[in-house]
Amino acid sequence: MEALLHQVLSGLATGGIYASLALALVMIYQSTNHINFAQGEMAMFSTYLAWTLIDAGVSWWLAFLITVAASFSAGMAIERLLIRPVEHAPLLTVVIVFIGLLVIFNSVAGWIYSYTIKSFPSPFPAEPVFGGLMSAHELGAIGVTLVVLLLLYVFFQFTPLGLAMRAVAQNPASSRLAGIRVGWMLALGWGLAAAIGAVAGMMVAPVIYLDPNMMSGVLLYAFAAALMGGIDSPGGAVAGGFIVGVVENVMGAFVIGTELKLTVALLVIIVVLLVRPSGLFGKVFVTRV
Amino acid sequence: MSVALPARWWQVLGLLAALALLCALPFVLSNYRTFQLTLALVYAIVLLGLNILTGYNGQISLGHGAFYAIGAYTAAILMDKFGVPYWATVPLGGAVCLVFGFLFGLPALRLHGHYLALATFALAVAMPQILKYKRIEEWTGGVQGIVIVKPDPPAGLPVNQDQWLYLLTLAVAVVMFVLAWNLIHSRVGRAWMALRDHPIAAEAMGVNSALYKASAFGISALYTGIAGALGAIVVQFVAPDSFTGVLSINFLIGVVIGGLASISGAIWGALFIQFVPNIADHISKAAPWAIYGIFMIAFAYAMPTGVAGFLRVAWTRATRRVARAGAQA
Numbered sequence: 001m002e003a004l005l006h007q008v009l010s011g012l013a014t015g016g017i018y019a020s021l022a023l024a025l026v027m028i029y030q031s032t033n034h035i036n037f038a039q040g041e042m043a044m045f046s047t048y049l050a051w052t053l054i055d056a057g058v059s060w061w062l063a064f065l066i067t068v069a070a071s072f073s074a075g076m077a078i079e080r081l082l083i084r085p086v087e088h089a090p091l092l093t094v095v096i097v098f099i100g101l102l103v104i105f106n107s108v109a110g111w112i113y114s115y116t117i118k119s120f121p122s123p124f125p126a127e128p129v130f131g132g133l134m135s136a137h138e139l140g141a142i143g144v145t146l147v148v149l150l151l152l153y154v155f156f157q158f159t160p161l162g163l164a165m166r167a168v169a170q171n172p173a174s175s176r177l178a179g180i181r182v183g184w185m186l187a188l189g190w191g192l193a194a195a196i197g198a199v200a201g202m203m204v205a206p207v208i209y210l211d212p213n214m215m216s217g218v219l220l221y222a223f224a225a226a227l228m229g230g231i232d233s234p235g236g237a238v239a240g241g242f243i244v245g246v247v248e249n250v251m252g253a254f255v256i257g258t259e260l261k262l263t264v265a266l267l268v269i270i271v272v273l274l275v276r277p278s279g280l281f282g283k284v285f286v287t288r289v
Numbered sequence: 290m291s292v293a294l295p296a297r298w299w300q301v302l303g304l305l306a307a308l309a310l311l312c313a314l315p316f317v318l319s320n321y322r323t324f325q326l327t328l329a330l331v332y333a334i335v336l337l338g339l340n341i342l343t344g345y346n347g348q349i350s351l352g353h354g355a356f357y358a359i360g361a362y363t364a365a366i367l368m369d370k371f372g373v374p375y376w377a378t379v380p381l382g383g384a385v386c387l388v389f390g391f392l393f394g395l396p397a398l399r400l401h402g403h404y405l406a407l408a409t410f411a412l413a414v415a416m417p418q419i420l421k422y423k424r425i426e427e428w429t430g431g432v433q434g435i436v437i438v439k440p441d442p443p444a445g446l447p448v449n450q451d452q453w454l455y456l457l458t459l460a461v462a463v464v465m466f467v468l469a470w471n472l473i474h475s476r477v478g479r480a481w482m483a484l485r486d487h488p489i490a491a492e493a494m495g496v497n498s499a500l501y502k503a504s505a506f507g508i509s510a511l512y513t514g515i516a517g518a519l520g521a522i523v524v525q526f527v528a529p530d531s532f533t534g535v536l537s538i539n540f541l542i543g544v545v546i547g548g549l550a551s552i553s554g555a556i557w558g559a560l561f562i563q564f565v566p567n568i569a570d571h572i573s574k575a576a577p578w579a580i581y582g583i584f585m586i587a588f589a590y591a592m593p594t595g596v597a598g599f600l601r602v603a604w605t606r607a608t609r610r611v612a613r614a615g616a617q618a
Contacts, residue, residue: 035403104582111575262415
């Protein structure tokens with residue numbers, strides 16, 4: 001029983017990271033109806049930035065803040081420069097641009113930092129908590145996820161800017177008529193997604209170590225989480241993240257072993273898409289002829 | 290009609306001359322270059338298959354590396370465990386992939402656009418883990434993979450092993466290209482393109498969407514499986530880590546650079562993904578991919594029809610200019 005509890009708790013910790021990245025995916029999907037395949041690599045690159053700062057002697061939390069701010073600006077810049085020109089292009093063109101971004105971030109990180117695996121420090125103490133059931137980092141990662149979630153909730157519910165962003169996601173044409181700068185709201189969505197991804201990267205790096213390919217597995221789980229919760233529902237993405245994290249950990253520990261963990265994500269994706277494509281909390285859309 | 294016919298003859302003559310040149314190449318190039326060209330031909334078959342699905346039917350697949358892996362492993366296991374002759378494994382690899390592709394295509398029918406890209410991407414990323422799975426290690430050789438013996442040319446032919454593999458691959462490629470050409474210019478091809486351009490209108494006109502989309506998936510996987518089997522024989526080795534998500538992205542890059550919805554595009558794309566990394570490798574290990582990424586984005590903006598489309602436009606302009614000059618003279 002204690003083994004199961006231990007797996008569930010550490011599943012919640014990784015689930016928090018999947019939830020963050022899934023939230024970043026939802027952020028972009030909501031505003032532009034695109035699934036950002038480069039989200040994981042963007043997060044990886046942000047984490048390298050944080051590593052550089054920490055390596056240069058900056059304190060952990062200061063590096064964290066600088067990285068989040070830099071990722072936010074970089075995300076906005078990417079939307080303005082690269083995504084905006086293909087806003088109305090066919091889907092395939094958009095997917096190609098995303099894959100191009102993925103490839104560029106991955107190779108540039110490899111170029112600058114080499115492909116050797118680096119360790120990434122955790123800001124939390126090393127000793128376990130709850131009588132050895134969880135590490136302090138796992139508890140801290142859950143805490144950080146919840147804080148991010150709370151901040152986003154407050155931002156979207158109680159600020160005029162958050163309201164404007166929700167308006168754009170719902171009806172861009174009317175929002176434009178009401179005087180909202182739609183283009184900038186989309187860029188803001190990208191910036192927020194990049195910042196949330198950076199947080200996820202910095203939380204997962206102490207566990208899975210830092211290398212240019214670290215995010216491919218995490219991104220897959222984030223996809224699974226976002227789909228399970230409903231790709232257009234932020235709260236659903238978070239719930240999906242925690243569910244996927246727990247399912248992955250429990251299945252990996254007791255049912256199929258660690259070697260097939262990614263296949264669990266594949267199965268979750270396919271089953272969700274087949275049985276309930278709109279996810280647990282998503283809206284069902286009907287195409288009009 | 291009297292004007293159109295000779296033009297068509299010129300086309301056929303040109304294709305035959307190109308084919309003769311391709312047949313002669315291994316006898317003037319080194320064995321290593323021949324091997325590289327053989328691989329480029331293998332990739333050309335994959336890109337042709339992927340183009341049928343993505344270019345002509347509009348279904349985005351980021352997971353063709355997985356089908357390539359299935360074809361390669363089918364060939365390797367058949368040769369290694371069952372002593373099947375190498376030439377017989379090529380159609381068998383294709384057949385196995387046809388079944389897998391059709392089965393994966395059936396659920397994929399309900400997914401369009403991004404969701405399909407996502408599901409196939411997941412398949413590609415998960416593939417190495419599936420191949421390493423302990424329960425099937427007896428067949429797949431686990432992490433170690435399977436080593437294949439290089440086939441000898443048939444007795445009596447004055448060619449070495451590398452030249453024989455090249456000629457065999459070329460023959461398969463020519464057959465596959467002719468088949469693809471006929472398929473795309475038939476009723477089936479028109480139905481695929483109609484479903485790509487306007488799915489609702491196509492269905493209203495009586496095109497069976499489920500059947501045609503699943504068949505595009507199956508046939509695309511068949512092409513990829515045949516190429517996978519050939520690739521395994523040419524490289525003489527299969528291992529899980531050769532078939533990561535990177536391979537699938539490579540194929541997509543080839544299709545985009547070569548030209549979507551273009552048959553000759555498969556050749557340009559294959560040459561690109563086979564030779565550009567070799568050139569760029571001298572700069573840095575990461576350089577080929579950086580160049581890939583930049584090329585991909587640049588092509589998406591500036592040359593969405595790829596090299597094949599660019600050549601087509603350039604050719605039309607040149608001939609029109611010649612015709613105008615002739616009219617003025």
